[in-house]
Amino acid sequence: MNRNAKPSMLEAVALGVVATGAVSIAIGAGVGATTAAIEIFGSPVPVSLPVHEAPMEALADAAGVASAEYTQSLVSFDSLDGGTRWLLWGESALPALATIIVCMALWWLGLSLIRQRAFRNSMASVLGTAAVALVFAGMVAPLLGAIARAQVVEQLPSSEAGMFWMFLYQLDPAPIGWGIALALVATAFEVGQRLQKETEGLV
Structure with a gap:
């Protein structure tokens, strides 16, 4: 293996764009988490609550409409504990943190490919950490949101609380699937890396 081999100009530019894009997305995720914190820890606090059995009367008699109902209601509170x-912030912050970790892993991978050192010792650990972050955020973030909304519904008058789900845990399998896929890449x-060491030992 020629350690002095360099990627072509086109390859270097493409990898540079990917690495730069990863950093930009990470910065955007951090800004989004900060914006969410300012909104959540300010006042009033807007909270999206899941609604059930709330018909949309405006479309009740519309032609071709079998049924229509609201599934979300944005309620602003003057104060929350x-x-x-x-x-609520954890629900937004965990996915943002996972995004930052994944983007930094992609940046490190792009930089390693540019330097022709993709199988460096740290690469599997970096990708594995990103995979765990994706799975953890995908499972825990919606749970934190469900618990927070349950606490919010408890603060509503009993006459109005019945229209909201007391506890609704909605799991999005996409981040978990991406995390598993990334774990397979880390394994690869x-x-x-092991094969490279064995090959170098034979030379």
Whole structure:
């Protein structure tokens, strides 16, 4: 293997664009988490609550419409306890943190490819950490949101609380699937690193 081999200009530019894009997305995720914190820890606090059995009367008699109902309601509160606010922010912050970790992993991968050192010792660990972050955020973030909304509904008058779900945990399998896929990539890099060491030992 020629360690001095350099990627072509086109390859270097493409990898540079990918690395730059990853950093930009990470910055955007950080800004989004900060914006969410300012909104959640300010006042009033807008909270999206899941609604059930709330018909949309405006479309009740519309031609071709079998049924229509609201599924979400945005309710703003003058005050919420600190624990609920932290849970709501955790729902936004965990995916943002996972995005930052994944983007930094992609940046490191792009930089390693540019330097022709894709199978460096740290690569499998970096990708594995990103995979765990994706799975963890995908499972825990909606749970934090569900708990926070349950606490919010408890603060509503009993006459109005019945239209909202007391506890609704909605799991999005997409981040978990991407995390598993990234874990497989990390495993492939681990195998590639081992094969590279064995090949170098034969030279």
